[in-house]
Amino acid sequence: MKKILLSIVMSLLSIAGFAQEIPFKISKSELFKDEFKHSNIALAEDDGNGGILLVRTYSGGMFSGSYGYYFEHYDSNMKLIKEYEYNPKESKDVKQSGILGLISNGDEINIINFLYNKTEKAFICVSMTANIADFNFKSKELFRINSEEVKRFGMFSRVSDFDGDSGASMIVNEDRTAFAITVDIKDKESETHKIYLFDNQLNKKIEHIFKRDIKDRKFRYENIDVSKDASTLYLLGKVYSDDAKKKKEGGRYQYELTRITNDNQKTQVFDTDEHFSASLKAIVFSDRVTCIGFYSDRNDNRYKGISYFELDPITLDIKKSKFNPFTEQFMVDKYGKDKDKELRNLSFRRILITTNNDIIFNAEEFYITTHTYSTPNGGMVTRTLFHYDDIVSAKINPSGDIVWARNINKRQVSSGDNPYLSYTSTARGNDAYFFINAGEKVKKLRNDRIQFGQTSNKRSNLNVIRVNQNGDFDFQEILDDKDNEVPFMVSDGILSGDSVYFLGQKGKKKQLLKVTL
Template identity: 65%
Template sequence: MKKNLFCLALILLSLFSFAQKIPFEIKKSALFKDEYKNSTIVLAEDDGKGGVVIVRSYYGGTFSTGFGYYFEHYNSDLKLIKEFEYEIKYSKVVRQSSVLGIIMDGEKVHIIDFIYEKDQKAYICSSISASINDFNFKKTELFRVDSEEIRQFAFLGFGVFDSDSGARMIVNEDRTAFAVTVDIKDRNVETHKMFVFDQSLKKNIDYTFKRDIKDRKFVYENIDVSRDGKTIYILGKVYTEEQRKKKEGGKYQYELTSISEGSVKTQVFDSEEHFAASLKTIVLDDRLVCIGFYSDRKDRRFKGICYSELNPITLEIKKVKYNTFTEQFLVDKYGKDKDKELKNLSFRKIITTSNGDIIFNAEEFYLTVSTFTGPYGGGSSQTIYHYDDIVTARINKNGEIVWARNINKRQKTSGDESYISYTSTALANDAYFFINTGEKVRKLSNDRIQFGQTNTRRSNLNVIKINENGDFDYQEILDDEDNEVPFMVSNDVISGNSTFFMGRKGTKKLLLKISL
């Protein structure tokens, strides 16, 4: 009997070990309404006095047209000090347009705009700039490209670079510089114009990147700007004739090119007998890292994490590692050690810790289509977006896995994706994840937990902490019953050790600040 009671106590202790106290502070703004229902936080900047400047993009719906930005200055208690609405309007000669992004330089805010002006037969990139003290916006041209050079205008979605068309803005990690890249029309030679500016709009690089290969055989994996804003790194996945003849592994090679004033270097490397479906670059102070998932069988069934480290100046390859997933990870994922490989993983965010380790995050993301047939024939289809398990791993400076964990999650939607998925951040050497769930956290076998479905009618906000040893706890931050609005957990903005979320239900909105 005593033995049974002891075992029961151990089981209860292991279950409750997940719910340790995680220190955090929350602040909310007052509930407010906008003229426009749809708005998203795009920027949060500390004002140097404990407050924050929030920039939100807005756009009209079916019955209300309009596009622009709300600028809001809050004090340390999230009380609104000043607000300003700036609507983006174009003349009749503008045929195509898009705002590529926003960057701040002290009290100055720059909206980076890209348009096609028919009368000038040119695509023009400009900055619409103002001080947050008076919001007197003025337009300054940054560069232009003749319309005969550029591909048919098509802008890219956030976080995805398309090798075939469009323009994109890339901001470096410290938000001190940005690049604008434009695809140039040439089927036989992959060509992009690359422009790099610092936050005060000084142009550091104006370069036309060319690779002597057909456009469709060069896939952009990643484009990064160095911390000093004077170098741009281009990572491409290239399908060459030589690689096509390989007997094992992926039939492609990776090419990393660094471009700075007066210097262009390229390093070629491949995944040997492995398949590395996709890689991401990370620009650190003294390291340049390419990291991604790899498999030994086919591109989308992953076995572990590959790591390549290069010298950021010379691009010399310093080390290459292939790390298989840990036993702990397999237990998290499957309940016990099984010989399985993951699939459908999408990069979400890469974080560096205070000691230089890399926290590499991904999510099981895939689409399914449901078809409905009516009683009298005909029918319709619906696309379902699935956001399942979170995969996270910590890689040290030697390129080795310190820990790898799987956070079980089952979420899907056919509508607004803002309330599902997750946000990740780090403080010191700990990783944090913010997740919504519409139900209590479910306990699984082998000390595992699972976060379930959420929606705009019921959504509880949770935080997960993974410490430097890979141990994790979770805690509910806000219960659905205590909030008038659910929070868009996948649309966040981070400033310092604070993460900002917008809550929305209908026209009602609220700003939430979580400080770790």
């Protein structure tokens, strides 16, 4: 009996040990209603006086065709100072239009739009720019490309033509001082992109044609990163070459990192030897370029650890190549004890850089399942489920070694893409933070583990999880569902300084939440 009581006490102490005080401050806006149901925070910029300028996109739904922006200026207590609605009006010559992104340069906001002008038979990239004092938007053309050059995408593409990097995309550097735009160019024999780099004053820094002599379908674009001085682009691609096919072990592909400046282009080829790295991400520092991702020794969707490559930012010489297996602590988090298992279905979520230039590499165990059922009248119904399961996080130091790796157990499922599930991550100092919605109770698992459970659009409690510089984690509920009139879209959090902003919605009612760490 004493042993049973002792066991119960120890379990309660273990659960209590997780519940530490995490310093934070919460501010909410007043409840409000918009004309349009669908809305998301697209940008958050500090106003220099403790307040914030928020930009929200809105749309009228699939069949409406209406879209636009709400510009909202709040003080430090989330009291609305000023608001403005902007509904872009396209000319009759514009057949297709899509917003690539937003970037600001202090008092000015730039909306970057990529459109097709059927009269001029050209794809044109324009910036709609306004000062936040008057929101008097003016259009400026950044570049144009003859329509015959551009590989069709979106409503113009055929399924057989589509590949993952079709169309145009915009990449903003970490300091938000510059942005790059890449456009897929039509070429049956070669992977070809036109790439442009602008600073946040809309000055063009680079115009470059990236070309790889390999069929488009054999080149997979991984990502682009921009140097901090806004003068250099780094493009990472995954290539299925003839030489890579001859490998006896590992993946039948190679990675290629290309350094692009206004004067030249240089490429470094490397592969993951006997390992499989299904995907890598390039991260640019002032003194190095790193490529980081998950790897496996079996196949491309059973991950065993984290691969790390370090290259010289000028010469692209490979300085380090490491394959870090998941730590014993990680395996205990995941399975309760050290087991010879690997993860499946990991999706990148966000890469964070600490004050010590450590990399915090975050992912989620995300996958989709379909289930077919028989109906009473003899018919068949197919249901698709979106699973948002465990959070995977690891810290890598500047030497490429794992400082810690943790698995946060989570089980969430939805019948569609659901912004109230998943999570938003950020870093403050050398600690990592994760914001998630969860049910009323945190489930106790074996081996002193916990699991965050299911939530719904109508009922969710907002929690913050902290992983400190040593890899120890704790958590705290910061908003109880009973105290909120709306649940918050936790996967769409926007970061600005030490604060994270969330939009909440229930029916027509909306509210903005600011959480400062």
